[in-house]
Amino acid sequence: MSQATQDVNPNVSVDCAVFGFDNEKLNVLLIEQKMSDKEKVQFALPGDLILDDEGLDGAASRVLKDLTGLSGIFLRQFKAFGDPNRVSDIKDLEFLNSYRSNPQARVITVAYLALVKMDDFKPEASSFAENVFWQDVHTVPSLAFDHNKILNQALDRLRDDFVNHRTGFELLPELFTLGHIQKLYEIILDKELDKRNFRKKILKEKLVKATNQKQTGVLHKPAVLYTLNHEVL
Amino acid sequence: MSQATQDVNPNVSVDCAVFGFDNEKLNVLLIEQKMSDKEKVQFALPGDLILDDEGLDGAASRVLKDLTGLSGIFLRQFKAFGDPNRVSDIKDLEFLNSYRSNPQARVITVAYLALVKMDDFKPEASSFAENVFWQDVHTVPSLAFDHNKILNQALDRLRDDFVNHRTGFELLPELFTLGHIQKLYEIILDKELDKRNFRKKILKEKLVKATNQKQTGVLHKPAVLYTLNHEVL
DNA sequence: CAAACTTAGTGTATTTTTTACACTTGCAAT
DNA sequence: ATTGCAAGTGTAAAAAATACACTAAGTTTG
Incomplete structure (x- = not known):
């Protein structure tokens, strides 16, 4: 019988594609991750390893709050990403080396999606997020890991839900x-x-x-x- | 840099809901898992832990082949299941104790879906599957872990794909x-x-x-x- | 206070899609 | 020759999707 712990699970993470609507354009919430070499900067979707005693949905909410301060957002799971080479960029590895106790562990991530009014949520960076900001989805920079891929699939899914009047x-x-x-x-x-x-x-x-x-x-x-x-x- | 291994990842599994069509009814492929106590029997969807150096899609194919002998089946990921209490039944624990090196590890599973002609595939049990068989979806027994839930969601998804002529x-x-x-x-x-x-x-x-x-x-x-x-x- | 500007608000005709529904045809078996 | 069986076919009605243009009610400006 497993006991409740605060231990992180080294193999499973969640990533959150939180879209913000400001009456003008569609934005996505990104963080700037702290890198050990302060010259370098890395953008990413808010995401982190899950804890061993929390569910996926709960992990997504917690991680989002830990990194950006945002809570009370309805996150929907949409896909798991588990390519063994999804972490390969040198910057990605550098980041992991400074923030994870088991940096070379293989991680599969479960991606979540949300859509909110930007006005209702004022993100504030914490934990390893050095900065949090809303970015117009038309001008998203290169992101850590496979986050550009995750973001594009999230956007496809979001639009599909709108077409079918399932959300909005x-x-x-x-x-x-x-x-x-x-x-x-x-x-x-x-x-x-x-x-x-x-x-x-x-x-x-x-x-x-x-x-x-x-x-x-x-x-x-x-x-x-x-x-x-x-x-x- | 992670090296290629054959090590299993103790935290991530895949489960496969393989539906078989025999021109009469819709069946799902189930296995009977070996229990240490031979009196007891447990049915389940074919599924197992992934290896540390394989992708999710590849893991699903491998696991299906390992347990049932079936290969060449197009499996589609449809959802991750990660409730920390998804493994709680006494029989489930008994099974894990005999077949996993780290039986109390918390496992999240990525579920896959497929649909095939039953005639094209003759399953043969191997590994910890004691028996493999096609079961009419209308009379599915109680399954291990949260596999009944996974199966129901797989069936919903399959039907949705049919309604939209995306498969079949x-x-x-x-x-x-x-x-x-x-x-x-x-x-x-x-x-x-x-x-x-x-x-x-x-x-x-x-x-x-x-x-x-x-x-x-x-x-x-x-x-x-x-x-x-x-x-x- | 008239003119200009801006978004709200409204109806119809056409096409496309969906649904409901019943009889005749061609083969094989008897 | 009869029977049993699924194949094959058309139409009318309803519902949904599309294309399209003008008037209304405020505010601002000159």
Whole structure:
């Protein structure tokens, strides 16, 4: 019978692709990892080894919080990555040598995905993250390990979920307009949508309902404000 | 720098849900695991720890072959399972005690899915599998670890892939009838489909093409035989 | 206060896709 | 010649997807 410990499991990690929406563009949360040689810099998705007594989902939440301070984010597992050569770059090895007790252990990682409103979360770097920041997904730099690959697959999955209306509304403020939703979709899917058809479809889903309030202070015709229709969920 | 070894990784396993189609029903490949106490019997999906120098996909293929003799099967990863209490049953522990050098290590498993023609594969038990057999998915017994859960999720995924016509044709013989395809779909999805509508849809997909041959020796009107349309892939 | 600007809001016709549904055909066995 | 059996076929109706253009209601500017 295994006992509860705080020991890390040297072979399994989690990585989190947390996407942030700022009403303008889609960003992903990256960390800058401390390298022993301070001249060098390495960017990565937040990720670390799991503890021996925690589940994968719990590990993902904990690691995200440890590195970036963010908590209360719904993370969904989407794929495990286990190529034995996924860690091979010289910088990757240098990083592991300074931060892991068993740096040459073979690690398979379980990747998680989330999407949040950037305004709701102000990341603060801690642990081996020297810096945390939101990066526009169109201009992601070269990342540690196989993190560019993980990120691309996360983005594919995120878009697929949007197309099938499985996610997205949670990104909106308490009160929002149909224009807001459409813009959200357009930014995530990276393409324009027809206004009338989009509205028809969204309203048919019955996931939102109109309030009797309208926008104020906008320099154009004020839009009706909607809320999530929780009865349907 | 890690060197190539044959060492097992004590923390990561793969499990394979291999579904077999026999033109009548959908089966899943199970093993009977050797228990130290020969009175006891335990059924499971084929699965084992990965080696430290192999990838996940490769591990799944190897493990399947080691336990059942089956090779050349296309296995797709579908989910990692890592609940720290996924191994808790007394029988599970007993099994691990006799077959693993580090029986109380915490193991996360990466689950794989495949679908094959049963006729093409004759499983033969080896390694710690005492017996290997095809089991109708409607009458699956209680399995080791969290394998019932893994199996159910595999089946959900398989059906989802069928609904979206992402898989299935590879199950058919070289020459087949539209009736064969329909029966395949009906068995996998476990429901009846309308003949005329099904044909329309399949033919529109253009994944198959008619030959100028017909069935012979059947005690009813012979059907036109079709082949896969490889140009479309 | 009129004009300009900006996004909200709305309807229809067309095409495509999905669904429901029943009878005749060709072979083999008797 | 009859029977049993799956093959094969068409159409109408409903639902979903697509394309498309103008008016409305605010704010700002001159």
